[in-house]
Amino acid sequence: MSLDALPEDGVPAETILAELGALRAGDLPTHGGRLFAYVYDPAIEGLDALTASAHALAAHVNGLDPTAFPSLLAVENALTGAAARLLGGGPATVGTVTGGGTESLILAVQAARDARPDVAHPRLVVPETAHAAFLKAAHLLRVAVDRVPVDPVTLKADPKATTKAIGPDTVLVACSAPSYAHGVVDPVSEIAAIAAAAGTRCHVDACFGGWTLPYLRRLGLPVPPFDLSVPGVTSISVDLHKYAYAPKGVSVLLHADAALRRPQYFASADWPGYTMLNAGLASTRSGGPIAAAYATLRHLGESGYRRLTARTLGAVRTLAAAVDAVDGLRPLVPPETTVVCLTSDDPGLDVFVLADELATRGWHTQPQMAYGHLPPTLHLTVTAAVAPTAGEFGPALAAAAAAARAHGPVVLPDGLAATAAALTPETLTPELVAGLAESLGVTGGGAPGATVNTLLNVAPPRLREQFLIEFLSLLQRPAVPAKN
Numbered sequence: 001m002s003l004d005a006l007p008e009d010g011v012p013a014e015t016i017l018a019e020l021g022a023l024r025a026g027d028l029p030t031h032g033g034r035l036f037a038y039v040y041d042p043a044i045e046g047l048d049a050l051t052a053s054a055h056a057l058a059a060h061v062n063g064l065d066p067t068a069f070p071s072l073l074a075v076e077n078a079l080t081g082a083a084a085r086l087l088g089g090g091p092a093t094v095g096t097v098t099g100g101g102t103e104s105l106i107l108a109v110q111a112a113r114d115a116r117p118d119v120a121h122p123r124l125v126v127p128e129t130a131h132a133a134f135l136k137a138a139h140l141l142r143v144a145v146d147r148v149p150v151d152p153v154t155l156k157a158d159p160k161a162t163t164k165a166i167g168p169d170t171v172l173v174a175c176s177a178p179s180y181a182h183g184v185v186d187p188v189s190e191i192a193a194i195a196a197a198a199g200t201r202c203h204v205d206a207c208f209g210g211w212t213l214p215y216l217r218r219l220g221l222p223v224p225p226f227d228l229s230v231p232g233v234t235s236i237s238v239d240l241h242k243y244a245y246a247p248k249g250v251s252v253l254l255h256a257d258a259a260l261r262r263p264q265y266f267a268s269a270d271w272p273g274y275t276m277l278n279a280g281l282a283s284t285r286s287g288g289p290i291a292a293a294y295a296t297l298r299h300l301g302e303s304g305y306r307r308l309t310a311r312t313l314g315a316v317r318t319l320a321a322a323v324d325a326v327d328g329l330r331p332l333v334p335p336e337t338t339v340v341c342l343t344s345d346d347p348g349l350d351v352f353v354l355a356d357e358l359a360t361r362g363w364h365t366q367p368q369m370a371y372g373h374l375p376p377t378l379h380l381t382v383t384a385a386v387a388p389t390a391g392e393f394g395p396a397l398a399a400a401a402a403a404a405r406a407h408g409p410v411v412l413p414d415g416l417a418a419t420a421a422a423l424t425p426e427t428l429t430p431e432l433v434a435g436l437a438e439s440l441g442v443t444g445g446g447a448p449g450a451t452v453n454t455l456l457n458v459a460p461p462r463l464r465e466q467f468l469i470e471f472l473s474l475l476q477r478p479a480v481p482a483k484n
């Protein structure tokens with residue numbers, strides 16, 4: 001579909017909103033508790049209207065200069081204050097509001113790198129289950145990464161292996177609370193102690209579950225210490241656009257004290273314009289998402305998050321029981337937070353086919369490719385909105401599994417398998433990817449089906465990365481609207 005963003009004459013407001021609404025109908029459903037990735041929905045009546053109004057009030061406010069817009073400074077300080085209280089901060093704790101988890105992690109790595117100008121070739125130590133945003137940070141900042149194996153059963157970071165991986169050039173050790181892929185909490189106390197003993201910073205990536213772990217603990221779950229109250233933890237990140245249920249575009253990076261944050265700032269007076277001064281990656285930033293996040297937190301309150309977390313936990317248990325009830329399926333690890341990650345032990349029951357069968361029935365899971373010794377899985381991020389529909393998941397899963405068994409695992413067409421086997425990152429040209437995308441029928445965007453997932457799953461990670469880059473580059477082309 002080619003849209004015209006710049007018509008000769010402007011289009012009336014109602015028409016534009018109707019067009020956008022019609023376009024949205026082709027997306028995955030952001031509400032309704034049947035999409036287990038990308039969206040975090042508390043299903044609270046009136047919250048969308050509140051956040052839309054709050055966003056509109058601050059949309060044109062510019063975070064470039066907090067002295068020009070003290071309203072934004074006050075709101076940001078309220079958000080970092082709330083995050084610090086929730087995540088074990090002390091009187092010295094400081095924070096930065098960022099545009100998302102990836103930005104928070106890039107800044108944590110950058111601050112750690114720049115705090116050590118004595119290290120010529122800085123290195124980052126992370127468990128191999130850490131979010132890929134760390135790899136992006138390391139890539140952008142030219143920091144080398146040491147990936148540490150995790151316990152093969154619990155999938156938690158291994159303290160012994162972490163100790164071994166730390167060297168004189170290590171500027172940061174990180175771990176997850178919890179990991180995105182499996183929802184397990186790394187042994188933060190041990191890792192932070194190891195980092196402290198080595199004299200290096202320790203970042204806890206609580207982007208995913210930082211806003212839900214404290215409430216899970218209050219519900220009686222055995223949540224281990226994971227936050228700034230743990231000795232040796234120097235920074236922690238939490239995405240407000242995840243389990244704080246704020247609209248997209250807000251994360252918080254907390255440092256244990258202002259000296260730790262200091263290298264994160266960038267200032268330049270070395271040009272003829274205003275002195276540029278930023279705490280984060282962006283310079284001009286909208287106040288909209290930040291005001292919307294403030295409205296969300298303030299409207300839900302502690303008791304609201306307690307209730308939402310209780311609902312979420314109930315849904316997790318219902319979904320996990322549904323997985324256990326299907327022969328051949330099981331949770332890869334016992335769900336310990338808000339993720340259900342399921343795998344198949346039955347070669348006749350292919351999880352990628354299962355994902356398609358679930359999607360046909362209106363349930364959208366996230367396929368995760370095989371990695372190292374880990375099998376392919378389906379990831380379910382569970383939010384409070386799932387609670388009312390969780391009971392319907394069991395029958396849908398049973399029906400989808402029966403259909404997936406009847407269908408059998410994906411068998412790649414001969415020609416395709418041969419083409420794929422012969423590919424190397426060097427021979428994977430844009431033209432070849434365009435041809436493949438054409439023959440797979442995925443040129444219009446939309447979720448890839450089991451055939452594409454199977455192809456990606458058998459491709460070595462480097463090839464998979466390059467294939468997806470070429471594919472995205474095909475999708476992202478300037479629209480050429482039809483003349484009329």
Ligand SMILES: *Cc1c(COP(=O)(O)O)cnc(C)c1O
Pocket residue numbers: 099100101102103105131133176178179180205206207208209239251
């Ligand atoms: C989502 C996530 C990130 C990255 O956050 P974005 O907001 O998508 O940039 C980093 N770490 C973890 C554990 C996450 O779940």
